[in-house]
Amino acid sequence: MNQSLQIVVLAVLIVLFSISDTNATVIVTNGLSHTHRMANVDKTRGIVEIKNVGKKPQRVRFYIKDQSMDCKTGGSFFDVGTLDRTNARWITLATNETTLDTGQVFELAYEINKPAALEKKGSFWSMIMVENVPDVSTEAPQ
Numbered sequence: 001m002n003q004s005l006q007i008v009v010l011a012v013l014i015v016l017f018s019i020s021d022t023n024a025t026v027i028v029t030n031g032l033s034h035t036h037r038m039a040n041v042d043k044t045r046g047i048v049e050i051k052n053v054g055k056k057p058q059r060v061r062f063y064i065k066d067q068s069m070d071c072k073t074g075g076s077f078f079d080v081g082t083l084d085r086t087n088a089r090w091i092t093l094a095t096n097e098t099t100l101d102t103g104q105v106f107e108l109a110y111e112i113n114k115p116a117a118l119e120k121k122g123s124f125w126s127m128i129m130v131e132n133v134p135d136v137s138t139e140a141p142q
Contacts, residue, residue: 094110
């Protein structure tokens, strides 16, 4: 392999946070890890496909976090720009929230724009968070 070749591997990892309500379940259906090789391109696009397998409509929000993995402690998540090898600022999500009807499939489009000049070669990563939004009760407490 040519050592002078700059290879940027962008791992866009998706995690799904579930709430305890078993009637409101959203799952990622196209894989929890998305890797984009961008050595020779400045821009690429991807899709995170999610589905509501619950029994009622579910509001879902999307946002990006810096992500770090450690064999001893597992994964940790940080505000965007906290970690040195983040690509979080390169990613643009098509939306930050949607509501899925029962059985509905939704494609969250994202675009990655690699900066023209990179100080470092190698891998960069972040996490696209997919999170169920709990219903807010409008009833007065009893």
